[in-house]
Each structure stands twice: as C-alpha cells, then as structure tokens.
Amino acid sequence: MHEFLLPAFLNLLQPLNIFLMIAGLAGGIVVGALPGLTATMGVALMVPVTFSMDPMNGLVMLGAIYVGAIYGGANSAILICTPGTPSSVATTFDGWPLCQAGRADEGLYTSLLSSSFGGIVGSFFLLFLAAPLAEGALNFGASENFWLCLFGLSTIAVMSADNMGKGLVSGAVGMLVSTVGLDPNSGAPRFTFGIYEMVQGVAVIPCMIGLFSFSQVLFLIGSERQHIADYRPRKGTFGKIFSYLLTKCKTVLLRSSIMGTLIGILPGAGGEIASIICYNESKRWDKDPSRYGKGCIEGVASSESANNAVIGGSMIPMLTLGIPGSAVAAVLMGALLAHGLQPGFKIFTATGELTYTFIASQFAVNLLMIPVGFVLCKCMARLLNLELNMVAIGIVVLAYIGAYAISNSMLDLWMVVLFGVVGFFGVMVGWDAGAMALGVILGPMIEENLGSCLQLAQATDGGLQTVLAGGFINKILIGALVLSLLTPFLLKWKKARAKASEDDHA
Amino acid sequence: MRKSTADMLAGAAFLAVALAFWVQLDAEEGISRIFPLGLITFITVGGIWFIAKGFWRRTREGLGDANASRTGWKRVGIITAASVTYALLVPTLGFFASTGSFLFVTLFVLSNQELSLSSRGLRALLFAVLFCLAIWAGFVKMLNVPTPQGLLF
Numbered sequence: 001m002h003e004f005l006l007p008a009f010l011n012l013l014q015p016l017n018i019f020l021m022i023a024g025l026a027g028g029i030v031v032g033a034l035p036g037l038t039a040t041m042g043v044a045l046m047v048p049v050t051f052s053m054d055p056m057n058g059l060v061m062l063g064a065i066y067v068g069a070i071y072g073g074a075n076s077a078i079l080i081c082t083p084g085t086p087s088s089v090a091t092t093f094d095g096w097p098l099c100q101a102g103r104a105d106e107g108l109y110t111s112l113l114s115s116s117f118g119g120i121v122g123s124f125f126l127l128f129l130a131a132p133l134a135e136g137a138l139n140f141g142a143s144e145n146f147w148l149c150l151f152g153l154s155t156i157a158v159m160s161a162d163n164m165g166k167g168l169v170s171g172a173v174g175m176l177v178s179t180v181g182l183d184p185n186s187g188a189p190r191f192t193f194g195i196y197e198m199v200q201g202v203a204v205i206p207c208m209i210g211l212f213s214f215s216q217v218l219f220l221i222g223s224e225r226q227h228i229a230d231y232r233p234r235k236g237t238f239g240k241i242f243s244y245l246l247t248k249c250k251t252v253l254l255r256s257s258i259m260g261t262l263i264g265i266l267p268g269a270g271g272e273i274a275s276i277i278c279y280n281e282s283k284r285w286d287k288d289p290s291r292y293g294k295g296c297i298e299g300v301a302s303s304e305s306a307n308n309a310v311i312g313g314s315m316i317p318m319l320t321l322g323i324p325g326s327a328v329a330a331v332l333m334g335a336l337l338a339h340g341l342q343p344g345f346k347i348f349t350a351t352g353e354l355t356y357t358f359i360a361s362q363f364a365v366n367l368l369m370i371p372v373g374f375v376l377c378k379c380m381a382r383l384l385n386l387e388l389n390m391v392a393i394g395i396v397v398l399a400y401i402g403a404y405a406i407s408n409s410m411l412d413l414w415m416v417v418l419f420g421v422v423g424f425f426g427v428m429v430g431w432d433a434g435a436m437a438l439g440v441i442l443g444p445m446i447e448e449n450l451g452s453c454l455q456l457a458q459a460t461d462g463g464l465q466t467v468l469a470g471g472f473i474n475k476i477l478i479g480a481l482v483l484s485l486l487t488p489f490l491l492k493w494k495k496a497r498a499k500a501s502e503d504d505h506a
Numbered sequence: 507m508r509k510s511t512a513d514m515l516a517g518a519a520f521l522a523v524a525l526a527f528w529v530q531l532d533a534e535e536g537i538s539r540i541f542p543l544g545l546i547t548f549i550t551v552g553g554i555w556f557i558a559k560g561f562w563r564r565t566r567e568g569l570g571d572a573n574a575s576r577t578g579w580k581r582v583g584i585i586t587a588a589s590v591t592y593a594l595l596v597p598t599l600g601f602f603a604s605t606g607s608f609l610f611v612t613l614f615v616l617s618n619q620e621l622s623l624s625s626r627g628l629r630a631l632l633f634a635v636l637f638c639l640a641i642w643a644g645f646v647k648m649l650n651v652p653t654p655q656g657l658l659f
Binding site: 169393431 | 507512513515516519520523524526527530533534536537538540541542545546548549552553555556576577578579581582584585586589590592593596597605608609612613616617633637641645649651652653654
C-alpha cells in the first residue's frame with residue numbers, strides 16, 4: 001500500500017484532476033440539492049462521459065459527484081424542508097426549524113463542515129481498514145440484517161419520545177405502505193387496490209417528497225407568512241459554527257461518522273438509514289434530548305456526518321469484494337469495470353496506483369467541498385428572500401419533476417399529492433412523519449429478511465428460534481434492540497431520580 | 507386542536523388505513539400474508555387505543571386546552587385543488603403547458619389581494635414564463651431529465 005500512496009497524492013495535484021474534482025463537486029451539489037435528482041442519478045448520468053477520459057480522471061470526477069450530491073441534499077433539506085436526496089431526510093428534522101428561526105446560515109455551515117468531516121472519516125476507513133471490515137460484513141446474513149433493520153426501526157422510540165405510541169404505529173403504517181406492490185418473497189402483486197400501476201409499489205422518493213416537501217408547502221401556504229423565514233446572514237457565523245463543532249460536537253461527529261461508515265459497509269443499508277440511526281443515537285445520548293427537532297446543531301451534524309461517512313463505507317465491500325454497499329456504489333462499480341478495474345484483492349496491487357489515487361481523491365474532495373460548498377450554499381440561501389407564494393408553488397413543480405424522473409410514471413405524481421396530504425393532516429393529529437418514512441424505507445428489507453429466515457427455518461433443526469437467535473452477531477443485535485426500546489424509560493427514570501435527589505437537597 | 511380530538515382523529519385514521527389494507531388481505535396467502543397481517547393487527551390495536559385515550563382525555567381536559575395555532579384553510583384548499591388539477595392536466599396538456607398554467611393561476615389567486623389585477627397578472631405571467639424557461643433549460647436541456655408528454659408541449 002505504502003508504495004502507492006505518494007504517487008496517488010501526487011496524481012491529485014495535476015491541474016486537470018483538481019479541475020475535475022471542483023467541477024464534479026459543484027455539479028454533484030446542484031444535482032443533490034434538486035429534489036428527486038439523486039446521487040445515483042447524477043453519477044449514472046456522468047458514467048458515459050468518463051468513457052472518453054483517462055480512467056483516473058473519470059473515477060476522480062465520479063467520486064466527486066457522489067460526495068457533492070450526498071452533501072447537496074442538505075441544502076434543500078434545510079432551506080425548503082425538502083430532502084434533496086433520501087440521505088438528507090434526517091437533516092430536515094433540525095435543519096428546517098433552524099431555517100424557520102432565521103438561522104439558516106448556521107444549518108448550512110453545520111451541514112457543510114459535518115459532511116466534510118464525515119466524508120474524511122469514511123475515507124480514512126476506506127484507506128486503512130477496507131480488508132478486515134469487508135470480511136466482517138460478509139457475516140451478515142438474513143437474520144442479522146433482520147435484527148439490524150429492527151434496531152433501526154426501534155430508534156422511533158427515541159425519535160418520538162413525547163408520543164412513542166403514535167410514533168410506533170406511524171412506523172407500522174409506513175411499513176404497511178411499503179408492502180404495496182410485488183411481494184419480495186413470492187413475487188406476487190399485493191394491495192394494488194385495483195390499480196394496475198400499483199404493482200410497481202410505492203417508490204421511496206415520491207413518498208418522501210410528499211411527506212416532507214408537499215406537506216410543508218401546505219403548512220407554508222397555510223401560515224400566511226410573506227417569506228419562508230426571516231433570514232439575516234451574520235458575519236462570523238462560519239467561524240462560530242466551526243469552533244462549536246470542534247469543541248461541543250466532536251463526540252457527536254466522531255460517533256456518527258464511525259457508525260455511518262460501518263452502516264455503509266452493509267449492502268442495502270445506505271445513507272438514509274445511517275443518517276436516521278445516527279440522528280437518533282445522538283438524541284439518545286444527549287443530556288437534553290428535548291432540544292432535538294427544534295433547531296439543534298448537533299441534530300444536523302449527526303445526520304450529515306453520517307450520510308457522508310457512508311460513502312467511504314459503501315466503497316469498502318465494492319472495492320474489496322465486488323459487493324456494492326449502496327446504489328451509487330453499484331453504479332461506480334459499473335464504471336470501475338468499464339475502465340478495466342476488477343474489484344478484489346488485485347485492485348490494490350495490480351492497479352494499485354489508480355485505486356489509491358481514487359481513494360486519496362476522496363480525502364481531497366471532502367476538503368475541497370468546504371470552499372465549493374461555502375460559495376454555493378450562500379447562493380442557495382437567497383431562496384429565502386423570495387416571496388413565500390412563489391417558493392411554495394415552485395416546490396410543487398420541482399416535486400412533480402423529481403417524482404416523475406424516478407421511473408417516468410404519472411402514478412408517482414399522485415403519490416406525492418397523497419403522501420403530502422397524509423403528512424399534512426397526519427402531523428396535525430400527531431402522526432410522526434419521520435417514523436412513517438423510516439417504516440417505508442426499512443419495511444421491504446425487514447419483510448425480505450424475515451421471509452428468508454422463515455424459509456431457512458423449515459430446513460433447520462430448532463426452527464425459527466435457532467435461525468433468528470443463533471449466532472453471536474444476532475445476540476448482540478437483539479441486546480442492542482432491547483436496550484434501544486428501553487432507553488426512553490431509562491432516561492425518564494434517570495430524570496425522575498435526579499429531580500427527586502434535587503428536591504431532597506432543597 | 508384539542509389533544510383529545512387529535513388522539514381520536516389519529517386513532518380513526520389508523521383504523522381507516524388498517525381497514526383499507528385488511529379488505530385486500532383476503533387475496534393473500536402463505537408467506538405473503540404474515541408480515542402485513544402482523545402490521546394490520548398492530549395498527550388496529552393502536553387505533554383503538556388512541557380513540558379510547560381520546561375519550562378518556564376528553565373527560566379530564568378543559569375547553570381552554572386547545573392548540574391556538576391558526577391555519578389559512580382557504581389557501582391550503584386552493585393550493586391542494588390547484589395541485590390536483592395540475593396533475594390531472596399534465597397527461598392532457600403536456601408538462602410545460604400545464605406547468606405554466608398552474609404557476610400563473612395559482613400565483614395570481616394567492617398573491618396579495620391589495621395589488622391591482624393587472625400587476626398581479628403581470629407578476630404571475632412573468633413568474634410562470636421564467637420558471638418554465640429555467641426548468642426547460644436546467645432539467646430538459648442540461649440534465650436530460652424526462653418530463654411527462656401530453657397533447658401540447
């Protein structure tokens with residue numbers, strides 16, 4: 001490895017590579033910020049362009065687009081409460097309240113610096129720990145994935161600590177919605193309500209756009225305000241946020257980045273799952289969890305560092321085992337193959353210089369993202385000065401384009417309206433849109449893995465119990481799940497005890 | 507909205523979702539049935555729980571416990587109706603014709619009523635044309651994003 005590191009970093013100093021990293025980042029940030037245009041779409045669009053390039057230049061640019069797009073989603077999540085990519089769903093939880101409080105600049109700078117930090121941690125893991133971590137991920141079978149998803153779902157308990165019951169039932173509604181379409185185990189169509197197009201199921205992105213974007217349009221229009229938020233950028237905010245993250249958020253950033261990387265290694269578990277889990281873990285371990293959801297810097301930091309750390313994590317199994325950890329990693333793997341790179345052990349030896357240049361570019365891209373993102377987010381923040389009616393109506397059009405672009409289906413437009421109305425009225429009566437979104441994302445994985453476990457149980461001595469509870473990883477995950485579900489009660493008990501002790505002293 | 511009313515409405519909505527899926531559940535069998543059946547049961551229990559909790563809460567809360575936030579229902583109704591009409595028109599008129607009409611009509615109706623009709627119309631027209639042009643240039647020309655086709659354009 002060491003013999004390739006110096007040439008790799010020197011390759012990055014070539015002017016063309018620097019230009020491609022900046023261009024890729026800027027393009028990725030814009031694509032990520034536009035609702036409905038995902039990182040996968042951005043990278044996939046540019047793969048054919050790289051065929052005419054030198055493999056090194058092409059891969060460096062694709063990596064930059066990936067990083068830029070995942071970060072870019074935070075801009076629209078904070079400014080118009082519309083997650084630009086599914087990975088930034090959790091960013092809306094605190095980013096949007098920050099924006100509404102006239103502190104959009106704080107949210108934007110937090111997301112920029114946290115994304116950069118998360119990306120660097122992910123790249124560090126990619127560079128030094130790729131091989132051992134990839135071997136560990138291979139031990140995750142159906143039962144381990146089932147428990148991991150349930151653990152992810154159990155975070156609802158923390159997410160909706162004020163009303164855990166409604167949060168849990170909302171999560172179940174989300175999972176039930178995800179069962180529409182083809183059954184992942186038998187392949188038969190279900191719950192189509194007599195509409196043929198429903199066989200394709202409820203796509204995640206139109207559903208998220210409806211729940212978080214269209215519903216917000218209704219709230220904004222109903223609020224009769226003149227502007228989205230009273231935005232007054234203040235001098236020195238960037239430095240203030242930088243020092244706040246460095247002093248008060250270092251644990252949150254480090255924990256979320258490491259967890260994000262580890263989740264990214266697991267095939268199928270992408271940035272959206274990582275950001276929600278890490279957001280909830282930050283909330284769980286915070287001394288005052290009630291701050292979350294009201295414009296808490298730590299909330300934005302945890303979500304954004306996690307989803308960018310996923311990038312490095314998802315590339316670990318892709319480069320070492322040929323198993324992409326996310327949809328974008330799958331597209332990138334296609335690009336690697338097209339450029340003649342074969343994932344596996346040899347990628348680090350036979351084509352070592354090219355591979356390490358690509359990995360090193362991830363460090364450089366995450367550093368370059370700070371100036372590039374700084375300039376772009378300042379431009380995007382000007383959205384807030386527009387008349388609210390114009391922004392709200394514009395969001396409807398962007399939501400429709402974004403939803404339609406996913407699979408060219410008119411049904412997705414209706415899904416946006418349906419979930420928008422559900423999100424609007426649901427939130428009014430106490431449904432938890434975040435929990436519902438988590439259910440829609442995790443539902444198919446839970447059902448598929450449960451189905452595999454049930455089928456496996458028929459051929460295993462000891463039945464389902466052995467399949468689900470056997471093995472060391474399963475036991476660890478079950479323990480984590482139980483602990484996760486008990487956390488709100490433990491925290492309540494701890495708080496009550498502290499209060500009782502204060503009263504005694506008084 | 508009073509907390510008890512919110513609980514009762516949330517419970518009723520949970521039950522409505524469970525019922526809608528339960529009606530279709532009969533067609534499913536074997537492994538396809540297990541996961542949705544478990545969820546429907548859970549949601550039904552949750553729905554009943556929240557309705558009961560709402561009634562219980564109603565006996566204890568005062569009339570002054572209502573949430574005081576105001577919602578401009580007329581404006582919410584206008585944007586919802588306009589969005590539904592927009593989605594209906596897209597396959598017929600085509601994406602850009604229906605988008606232009608949606609932007610113009612909705613902004614015209616929602617704009618500050620104190621402005622004169624002509625200035626509201628001019629603002630809405632300018633906004634609709636510029637926004638459509640920006641979408642055409644950005645999405646269709648630069649990013650090659652497909653937009654729905656219709657009879658017009």
